[in-house]
Ligand code: SIN
């Protein structure tokens with residue numbers, strides 16, 4: 452895990468930069484070794500299950516043309532010499548070294564982490580000036596890229612027409628840096644940015660997701676509805692009226708109290724947040740690997756229990772030794788110690804798990820996770 456961002460301590464970063472303002476970190480990863488090569492990245496873009504795209508600055512159909520993967524090998528030989536970018540999402544789910552690299556970001560909540568996206572671009576390659584709703588760490592993996600950063604933008608900012616990409620029409624450059632391998636740029640959500648490859652260039656983007664308020668209300672309300680009975684209703688304050696047509700401040704207070712009781716319940720919020728934030732990025736992909744029935748014996752004989760790279764784990768303490776464990780959008784009650792072990796991220800051995808396996812509840816949880824595929828034997 453990173454303990455410093457360049458010369459800045461994690462505490463200072465979290466206090467002064469995280470979710471607030473951009474930060475350029477020179478040499479954030481001294482001797483950075485790219486977990487994959489451009490050829491390996493292109494190989495991933497051929498795979499059915501991998502999300503990939505190519506952005507052409509001057510496409511046959513017009514400027515800023517977007518092509519969606521998976522691609523045929525021949526697609527790459529048809530690309531121009533310069534000014535295009537290949538982007539591959541969730542490389543951490545497919546390349547173990549890429550997943551390991553994400554360990555560096557454990558100073559932030561893992562359930563906020565979305566994925567590691569990797570891009571390759573020849574000289575001039577760029578996806579155009581744009582903004583994201585993500586916190587993102589942009590790490591230069593190979594070659595050089597010139598990053599320009601401008602003010603915050605939003606959905607009302609004018610965009611370039613006739614492209615599926617959301618390219619900002621008026622991009623005002625406020626900062627400009629050339630990033631070398633191992634350098635990193637942190638951008639909070641909405642900051643406009645434009646990265647142009649100066650030569651053959653690999654860029655790693657570590658993105659952190661945050662639900663929009665609209666999504667929160669929508670999804671949380673759906674959760675809450677299932678817990679409420681039709682007889683639970685708004686009640687009026689029963690106050691003397693000057694005009695029977697008035698919706699009084701007390702009536703609005705009454706509605707507020709009703710909603711508070713219905714939506715702001717701690718248990719409901721905990722469950723919703725845990726389940727929502729651990730939903731898998733690609734829930735349609737089957738992660739089960741046909742677990743062996745004798746997995747516990749194999750563990751005893753020295754095998755290690757690993758978390759599936761696509762699985763998302765989180766927990767929340769509910770008592771002195773109890774917790775809600777969230778895995779891939781499901782909640783289960785466990786002991787706090789088991790939840791902590793499973794969410795620590797390390798491979799687990801027999802020694803660490805033997806007490807939990809001896810406990811009926813603990814064994815059940817482990818059994819379920821192995822069967823489903825979130826845990827597997829290495
Ligand atoms: C890129 O890697 O070229 C684009 C990343 C970004 O701007 O979010």
Ligand code: CO
Pocket residue numbers: 581582583644
């Ligand atoms: Co971006």
